[in-house]
Amino acid sequence: MKSDKTELLQGTLDMLILKALQLDAMHGFGLSQRLRQMSAEVFQVEMGSLYPALCRLEKKGWIKGKWGVSEANRRARYYSLTAAGRRQFETEKSHWALLSNTVNTMLDAT
Template identity: 55%
Template sequence: MDSSRLDLLQGTLDLLILRALRSGAMHGWAISERIQQISQDVLRVNQGSLYPALHRLEHRGWIKAEWGVSELGRRARFYSLTASGRKQLEIEAVNWSKLTDAIARVLRMA
């Protein structure tokens, strides 16, 4: 395994999915591609765990799924943010930056 790539921490995948969907509806493969692309290939989504996460978020009502037609004309399941998902994204983003700030401070001081 390439040592420059990081596996995701538990729970951060949800945040990344929500963030990725902020720019609009997309299907599962596009989500994983986008996360990898934006993080400049540093973050790698475990493709096997992407779909359970998507279903979980759907159940919580943060995202919703619809069948649509992909860019290549094939039937695909498109996910998009719901209103409560948008709210959740804000909350989690704030939490995440608090957490990283705190960790960074600890690392600096220690």
């Protein structure tokens, strides 16, 4: 059965969240929208996947959250990247480059 959804590889969501937070602190819904925009609508990250990832990243010290008020005048938790998160993003980005280049090389092999 064909699925219209494009699934993220395990572990890539964390890296993409770190990337999205490089620009500015965001609340969960805004972050979901940013990820969708960054992927040209290919990835649609559901809240059921996003919030556990945010909790995981916060627990690791890569992001920090604080309560604020959203544009809709609602209480929202805003997440921002920590210095450790910036370093982790660079590590993840390097690892991704190696992995994707290796897979592409294997796929192009005859």
